[in-house]
Amino acid sequence: MIATLIGLARGIPRPVGLALAVALAVLAACAWHDHRVTGAYRQGAADQAVADRTRVAAAATAAAAAQQRLAATLAARQARISKGTDHALVEKNTDLAERYADLRLRWAADRADRGGSGADPATAVPGATGSAGDAACAAAGWVSFDTAAAAAQAADTAIAKDDAWIAWAAAQQAAWPD
16 A cells, blocks of 8 residues: 555656645644644633633622621611610600609599599599599590500500601611612
């Protein structure tokens, strides 16, 4: 087989042989160059992937740290808002309790002044025994002062709590960034 190729090559004129040799050398150089370019492209893609992964990991770490700082800032802001709201609610409830205690004392004093020694006024002091006036109020469809005052205080306390929740929600909404 080799002898056949050598014999065939001797039959080719020299300029055509040189042209074929140059053409084969150029094709070999092109193939080698293409192989080198493909290898360089693969290496560049691998290097770029490593650089991208490193950059994305750094960006993710920075974003996580920024998110953690923001969450801590917002948690501190929320805690201040909640503490202020709780404090305001305690003050409001204390004020309501003092006002209703004063109202009960005034009611008791008024009933004591109006009744005199022989009268049978409705009892205004919680826990005291009922009187004929209490029975008459109940028969007429009225509730005792103590029941009405306790219900009013409970309603005012519930309203104060609702107002505190509304103020808390508005303050929280104002504190949160868009």
